[in-house]
Amino acid sequence: MKLMQNLFKKCLIVTFLFSSYFFYGQEKEKFKPTLKWNITSQFWLRYSSLNEGSLINGEATNSYADVSMRRLRIPITSQVTPKLYFYSIFGGNNYNYQDGSFPVEILDLYAEYAFDKKLEVGFGKSGWQGLSRYNVRSSKSLMGLDSPLFVLTTVNKNDHIGRLLSVWVKGQVNKFDYRVTFSRPTLVTSVPSGKVDFANNRPRVRTSSYINYQFFEMESNKSAYLAGSYMQTKKVFNIGAGFQFQEKAMSDDDALLAGTNLYDMKHWAIDSFLNLPLNNDAAITAYLGFFDYDYGKDYVRNVGANNPATSGGNDFNGSGVAFPMIGTGTTWYTQLGYAFKKAKILNYPIVVQPNVAIQTSNFDALVDQMTVYDFTLNFLLDGGHARKLSLGYQHRPIFDALILKQKEYKGMLVLQYQVSLF
Numbered sequence: 001m002k003l004m005q006n007l008f009k010k011c012l013i014v015t016f017l018f019s020s021y022f023f024y025g026q027e028k029e030k031f032k033p034t035l036k037w038n039i040t041s042q043f044w045l046r047y048s049s050l051n052e053g054s055l056i057n058g059e060a061t062n063s064y065a066d067v068s069m070r071r072l073r074i075p076i077t078s079q080v081t082p083k084l085y086f087y088s089i090f091g092g093n094n095y096n097y098q099d100g101s102f103p104v105e106i107l108d109l110y111a112e113y114a115f116d117k118k119l120e121v122g123f124g125k126s127g128w129q130g131l132s133r134y135n136v137r138s139s140k141s142l143m144g145l146d147s148p149l150f151v152l153t154t155v156n157k158n159d160h161i162g163r164l165l166s167v168w169v170k171g172q173v174n175k176f177d178y179r180v181t182f183s184r185p186t187l188v189t190s191v192p193s194g195k196v197d198f199a200n201n202r203p204r205v206r207t208s209s210y211i212n213y214q215f216f217e218m219e220s221n222k223s224a225y226l227a228g229s230y231m232q233t234k235k236v237f238n239i240g241a242g243f244q245f246q247e248k249a250m251s252d253d254d255a256l257l258a259g260t261n262l263y264d265m266k267h268w269a270i271d272s273f274l275n276l277p278l279n280n281d282a283a284i285t286a287y288l289g290f291f292d293y294d295y296g297k298d299y300v301r302n303v304g305a306n307n308p309a310t311s312g313g314n315d316f317n318g319s320g321v322a323f324p325m326i327g328t329g330t331t332w333y334t335q336l337g338y339a340f341k342k343a344k345i346l347n348y349p350i351v352v353q354p355n356v357a358i359q360t361s362n363f364d365a366l367v368d369q370m371t372v373y374d375f376t377l378n379f380l381l382d383g384g385h386a387r388k389l390s391l392g393y394q395h396r397p398i399f400d401a402l403i404l405k406q407k408e409y410k411g412m413l414v415l416q417y418q419v420s421l422f
Helices: 001-024
Strands: 033-036 040-049 054-056 063-079 083-097 105-116 119-126 165-174 174-185 207-216 238-252 261-276 283-294 301-303 322-328 330-338 343-347 347-363 370-381 386-399 406-420
Touching: 063 261, 322 347, 322 386
Parallel strands: none
Antiparallel strands: 033 063, 040 063, 040 406, 063 083, 083 105, 105 119, 119 165, 165 174, 174 207, 207 238, 238 261, 261 283, 283 330, 301 322, 330 347, 343 347, 347 370, 370 386, 386 406
């Protein structure tokens, strides 16, 4: 509790400093700054069928049940003046049995200045990036339980939970929404050895952009984190395209040695998003995206979200619930959900929203196509995301470590409760 109070006090001090400078120096009209805050937590009760050879604290484990906090978010924002906006998020991911310290970190901390709606400039630590809709998406309003994660192209490799220190411009011009970002990735200290990985050299600037055309209602660009589903509240249909580029981001050995091969990181994507309220008071949410990733020769990365295993793994996937999620190659990703009309269940107003997500990737390093399925059933209490109960099942492929072909599927069942103060 003391830690929360200290974080809140620090944010108030920063907001006051911004207010003192800009209020008197730039704004002639009287204006009362606003301050908003919230707390959102996602709690998991999970049963996992673990990859073969997985170890938990050195002990072989085939399956495991655990309780964890998947995400904690504490946003504190202020409209300091009509032109100046201050944004911060404190929190973290994956609070589980492996670490009892429960650190609360600064995830986002930045300021933006709006010349007008067509041009805003920001700088600081943030998730403002280009490429696609979902590489900067709101975790609170996700339709699927935890997907998509492959859109976080460098997560915790040369960024911090998808955030970077950046400068960006953004705006909305008629029906177009755009952003262009210049980021400085974090230092990579591990040294690649024999296969392509993130290079241990001086980090080059990462340039990224995303632009979309919004056919119906305009979405807010106040925050970088776009909604996963509006359900019955908003009619949206967008088509977008974007890219990411970083020079000499990858290498196949020590990047400081003369004979090492260096690779640029080059990604592009096109996608579309639909949220359509229906005449029967139900709603459809759908997404379709195509992604072309180039990290360099045969790069592929296994990722296991909130992984319960600590080591081991005999298959290509590695330990726990990991599977080949990100790599050089192409990916199709789709989501489809149907939100039923709000109804009373046990005398409580609830919106039920079943949905399915499929990621299918043709990675250069693997012989077979990688396809993972996510099935989720949401129960939105009061019809919103503030209190949401979700039952999700992930069906992931297992690849043989020698021949790089798929050999079987394993599953993970999660009951999530999301609670937000507001």
